[in-house]
Amino acid sequence: MNFRPFLIECRDKQIFKKLSIFIVSSWVALQALAITWEPLGLPEKSVTYLIITLLAIFPIYTLFIWKYRISKSEKEQLDEDELKKKQNQFQKLFYSSLSIITLLCALFIVFIVNNKFLTKLQLPVFEKSDKIAVLKFGNNTGNSEFDIIGKMAADWIVHGITENQVAQVVSPEIVSDYLSILNAQATSEDNETILQDYFKPSKIISGNFYLEGNTLILQCAIAGENINETIIAFKNNECDKDKPLDCIEELKQRIIGYLITKDHPKLNLQQTPPKYKAYQNVLNAKANFSNEAMYIDLLNKAIAIDSNYFEPKVLRIAYYYGLGEYKKADSLRKAIRPSSFNNTRQRNLLNHYEALIHGKNDKIYSTIKKEYDFAPFDIQTNSTFMTVALQFVNRPKELDSIYNEVTMEGLDLLNCAFCPYRIYSKALADIELKKYDDVITALKPAIEIIEDTYLKKPLVTAYIRSNKSAEVNTFIDLLKLELPLEDWQNMCLFAGNEYVLLNEKSKADEYFEKIIHSSPLESNSYTLAKAYYMKEDFSNAQKIFKNLYQANPKNINFTTYLAISNYKLGHAQKAEDLILSLNDLRADYQYGNIDYAFAKYYASTENKEDMFKHLRKSLLDGHLYTSTSFQNDPHFKSYLKTKEFESVMNFWH
Template identity: 50%
Template sequence: MKLNSFFKQCHEKEVFKMLSIYVVSAWVVLQVLAITWQPLGLPQKSVTFLIVVLLLCFPIYIFFLWKLRISPVNLTIEEEEDEKEGSKRIAFRKMYFTALGIITSICVIVAFLIVNNNFFKRTIVATPTIEKNDKIAVLKFGNNTGDPQYDIVSKMAADWIIHGITENNVAQVITQDQVDEYKSILKSKNIEDEDNTIVKKYLNPSKIISGNFYLKNNNLIFQGMLTDGKTNQTSFSFRPTECPADNPLKCIEDLNELITGYFITEDQKKLMLQENPPKYEAYKYLLEAKYSTDDQTYINLLNQAIAADSTYFEPKVLRVGHYYNQKEFKKSDSLLKLIKPDSYTNKRQLNLLNMYRALLKGDNHTVYNSILKEYNIAPFDLITNRTAMVVALQYVNRPEDVDDIYKTVAMDSMNLQNCSDCASRIYIKAYADIEMKKYNSAIQIIEDAQQEVEAKMLNRPLATAYVRADKTAALNKFLKRIEFTANPTQTQELFLQVGKEFLLKNDQPTANEYFDKIIDAEPKTDIEMLLADAYFYKEEWAKAKIALKEVLQKEPKNIEATAKLAICNFKLGNSADAENLLLHLETLRANYQFGEVDYALGQYYAATNNVNSVYKNLLKAVANGHLYLWKSYVNDPIFKNFRNQKEFDDVMKFWN
């Protein structure tokens, strides 16, 4: 049926007439509700809700129009119609329901968009918001230059600050114009002309922003203050801003940033790292950095925050921490030396600076005490909480402390897909449970997390827990899935870890099965050390020696590979080569190694069964900051015959 024929029949059957009745009636109802919702005490979104209901009812109305008005008429003439008329009737019905389907789709889509935009709030974490407070009065700044040409700057400063407050929804603002209007009205009542008096007595703001500016050496210097609206006492003085006399807008912009920054951080004073609030733009960059998942974006945003406010302490400290975590220790140390505290009475700033100095020196006892102080101030901050867990487990070997720190932040409402710190916290908690032999707890927390998000970092602790809990069937099922979903490097890293775990259980044959998977794997990974380790832990010393030499050709300063090559030479009877490699190890000592050479020497002496030298070098390693990781000390198969000795226990409890 052609479209014009369809419209003609709709007109004949009074379809358009009935539809227009619905549309007009709906419009009238909407107009009435738009006027009466407030007097009737209905919610503000009542009109929106009615629009959605009317939209969804429209296709239902069209359907019942067919059912109750058009279809009965068709039935009465069905017996009398000829074949041609019958085909027209069928074509009309088909076109009618096609149109109904299109209208239904449009109504549903429009209703969905309305509901989505009005009834579901989206939270954008990158940009901070400020809760609306009581009224704030912004008075024009006093011109103390003695030059009338700067009178306009007085008004400009107030207007700019008002714009910043209203734009960020800080509070209702009382402007200078409103104050002047009151002054003109109240003159006949012998009211003093002082702006502060009028504001306080008649407008009752909670806070008053005022200030002045003056000339010094051809520069304008602006001073702003915040006054309590009730007591009329100055509650905060903003640091002065200075700019060329021919560019007062720069001073005004800087002052505006300081004022907005003050209000946005006012309810976080306990968590602030500095006495003076940062500029708003700097604070925004910092907040965006904290929610960034990309390292380069993170450091760029920190640099932007520092550029926006050179006095902002927190991004400077976070930048030091970033380069430390990236193992760029020299850069981290040089940036740390550039940071000066706001004052030597700011205990929190001094504590953080002491913590990073201790980190770069390998003084893990001081690191732990410092992070606990920071944790007690901000226990619910995810970064601080995660860092405290890491330090407790890996720096001072106190896995028993991890659980209480972990439980401080409830994970039930966390979306793991959008929270990298959450996955890191689960990783540390799982390893802490493993160290305390709570294998089932570690398995449960990881399996629960992996149902929500595929976090590759959790695969290694899960495999470790399966082996130590003797859950062979679960381990095999897990590794079979990994072989299909992970890349060759990730798969073979897990095979190596599982093999080492069986070595710790003194099950060399089962361990060798996993090492063979690495040796026989196709394709090979691009990490030569994996193959070298497989031969090494399988005790195929000659093949391990060849593989380790290939590693050292590419990485001549690889301390771990050098120590293992020395062990291979010793096992093969090449004592002279082994001794030369030990001498070479000594030449590899450098700053920021945190006992890595001493630990490697401890490995060598363990493999050669030189008991006294084992403990001597391990104590030196831990004293210099070598971490208690998933692959070191009691978790290192090289030390499996030494783990139960008292001297080894002294190493593990060195920082306790």
């Protein structure tokens, strides 16, 4: 195709002249705006917007020229056929040129938009997530020799986060790589822009360091996705300038400890995060709760690593309380001074252990409920609240909702330290609610996995109270093959007591006889003495209890059962002297045991008024509702349906 006539005609029709006028005018407008946008207060990208606008207008302007290129006079000088032929030839070439111009303008617009408003290079852009960016620490010492400390701090923190699989990490090197690529085309990018535009981390760790004499001081903070919004600023770390790794390791522990615990702020017992190694020891202690030696050793290690770590301190109080070492537990509680914290949950927990050690059951319940409200899904807290609701304030109806907060589906009972206690408490509550079949259904598979004897007792109760005598006999006989003699005898004593509560004396005596016949000759065991006592063979019971009492006159149970045996044998004065001697044994941390012993004695002597007085007093001092006390104690079976006893059961309601 010959373009020469077309070009000549474009010149003749002044198309080039008109296009030149547009281009020159556009160039002048751009130069003017490039100089004046800032003084006029226009956006920085005003020139870019104008270029895009002019590029978009240029094809339209060219089309406008075509539409009006031939004047009316030109049309009059040509006949119709000649005009039509000439127009068709010119039109084809003109529209081809216009298409090329339009395509080039469109490409320029796409290039400008992509280059100025989108990314300059097709680097990967990450979605916002839990990634953590670590920036190189700033050197504020004024000495470039210390620059290596900034890199060392960042590298050490990155390594700690990665090693412990806390989150994905964007290291300073990755940021620098992106920055160097982008700076090849533009120098306006910086660390903050790179992080926000490309990586979108949820947290940014940054810091700096400086010297005070020979002391290196390391500062650090964690910001959110907006680097100007600080989430937490850590306490300054100080160390010898020649041992910077001491500061860095301390800071790393704090950072990882915070990141591990940050997602559940209500569950954090600390105002400041614990050191990660201390936190690991606490987790390992909880996992080995059933191994007492390992449990307390790990708690002590956690406290040694981080003396400000609150949780292992309260867990250690609970440990010694559970062992019955109440004085030591109280001493450890007092060692945590109230002035050393301002965390509401910490105060509540210390109030809880204070109430626990002093036997204030109502306060124990209210404080553990607050703790439960903080952490209803924490299995240890959940288990503790179940125990308190049932045994401290006798609220069995509450246990269903508490138990159901933590699903047992899929849990490995062998590796779940607190699961057996939850199952046990739930079973005891269901027994009080007369849901015996539920207890049997839950416990039969559980005892196949969990060997603890205490979990078998609610199953015995459920069998007996649902009138399944054959199942009880079979179960007890099977246990004889599995348990040591003393444990099996205790199980027989427990079964006999259950039958006494049901006024089935003959069945009860069968189990007491099992104990008597399986005991060695001349035995002075407590279980044997109780078997005689419950069988109402007070003569033989009195002989054994007398020997036990003489060996240990400060034992409350020996004294009580000996006094009752003497009373039943007609030695009223001797019995009275013995029972009153319990007043000399009163001491701290007894939790109503002596008053409960008085109540049993007065129940046996049919002194109803004094019995109820001491029962109430025992509750005020912290006595518990257990599987063998109060409504489950055969001493009170004659009073179970009285209004007075009902008020005892509802004492804390």
